Amino acid sequence: MTTLDLTPTLAPSAADRAVKRQRVLDILDKTGTGAVWLTSPAALSWYLDGSRVQVGPLGDPVLTVRVSPDCDRVRAFANEADRLITEELPVGLDVERVPWHGALVDAAPDDADERELAAELRAARGALLPTETERYAHLSADAATAMTAALGAADPAESERAVAARLAAELWRRGIEPVVLLVAGEERLPHRHPLPTTARVGSRAMAVVCGRRHGLVTNLTRWVRFRPATASERDANARIRDVEAAFFAASAPGRAFGEVLADGAAAYARAGFDPSEWQRHHQGGAAGYNGRDPRAHPGLGERVQDGQAFTWNPSAPGAKIEDTVLISDARVRVLTGDPAWPTSPHAGLERPDELEL
Numbered sequence: 001m002t003t004l005d006l007t008p009t010l011a012p013s014a015a016d017r018a019v020k021r022q023r024v025l026d027i028l029d030k031t032g033t034g035a036v037w038l039t040s041p042a043a044l045s046w047y048l049d050g051s052r053v054q055v056g057p058l059g060d061p062v063l064t065v066r067v068s069p070d071c072d073r074v075r076a077f078a079n080e081a082d083r084l085i086t087e088e089l090p091v092g093l094d095v096e097r098v099p100w101h102g103a104l105v106d107a108a109p110d111d112a113d114e115r116e117l118a119a120e121l122r123a124a125r126g127a128l129l130p131t132e133t134e135r136y137a138h139l140s141a142d143a144a145t146a147m148t149a150a151l152g153a154a155d156p157a158e159s160e161r162a163v164a165a166r167l168a169a170e171l172w173r174r175g176i177e178p179v180v181l182l183v184a185g186e187e188r189l190p191h192r193h194p195l196p197t198t199a200r201v202g203s204r205a206m207a208v209v210c211g212r213r214h215g216l217v218t219n220l221t222r223w224v225r226f227r228p229a230t231a232s233e234r235d236a237n238a239r240i241r242d243v244e245a246a247f248f249a250a251s252a253p254g255r256a257f258g259e260v261l262a263d264g265a266a267a268y269a270r271a272g273f274d275p276s277e278w279q280r281h282h283q284g285g286a287a288g289y290n291g292r293d294p295r296a297h298p299g300l301g302e303r304v305q306d307g308q309a310f311t312w313n314p315s316a317p318g319a320k321i322e323d324t325v326l327i328s329d330a331r332v333r334v335l336t337g338d339p340a341w342p343t344s345p346h347a348g349l350e351r352p353d354e355l356e357l
Helices: 014-031 041-047 078-088 114-124 130-152 160-173 231-250 257-270
Strands: 036-038 063-067 072-077 095-098 177-184 204-213 216-225 284-287 308-312 323-328 331-334 343-346 349-352
Touching: 014 036, 014 041, 014 063, 014 114, 014 130, 036 041, 036 114, 041 063, 072 078, 078 095, 130 160, 130 204, 130 216, 130 323, 160 177, 160 204, 216 284, 216 308, 231 257, 231 308, 231 343, 231 349, 257 284, 331 349
Parallel strands: 072 095
Antiparallel strands: 036 063, 063 072, 177 204, 204 216, 216 323, 284 308, 308 323, 323 331, 343 349
């Protein structure tokens, strides 16, 4: 097997951590809260500089952090503590060991549960800091090259599961955990969330990845085909790009997520799709330490921040487009790009074409 020249792990950033701690302290001060327990994978990985805080993507975190003006109090299951201290946690943190059957949260009466401050904490981790931004760019590029390698070896006679297995292997070789991995062959393209099956790839297929490294999750969709595109397929692909461009144009710092969603949803009709198409599948939202952090929905008042990542994923029958991008200085920077994948310009950005084999 070819040895990959993997992107080096970026060193922990004390400067980033100090900013994150101050952001949480500002929330406590604003809300009149004495302390908050961080308990979710997203909040913990963010606050602990990208530490892996779960054993498997479905597992609950094996540690918690109580943030207060006095200190950060870390509690971890005793059977996980040595590994966490050696391999995951930033240097210098004191770790309280809790029996594996014990409770990780030991809250005082005035302590807040993370869920009580969920929106504020999402906003706190919205604008990515320098080390996070660099990690995210490396992760996203690596996920894109994994997709290219996996789909570039696709065969119309193989199963969706075979494509998924190759894609998972390419991701893991790059240190990326497949949090979501979808594959739809020709017969299953109408499904918006196609979990891989034994169905054959056929003449055209779609693959979707949500991949995690350093706690950050990047998202992308790609298409592969084994025959020339029909006129209707080319037309649908061009029109779904128009919808995506509307989402990008609307994603300006200071705007509410619900407003961005409304602008993007309105673009379906202008692009010649059913005006209600946006209701048939979620359209994406902010990205970062969750696949969507949060997913946009009508009326959502949380606001776009400069330096925040987004993944919008407009879709229609037989058409979908999805990349993770960074909004910086009111410009859109595509993170999930691979120079080896075919692209063409649209609305000022290089957008992915379908890979024809």
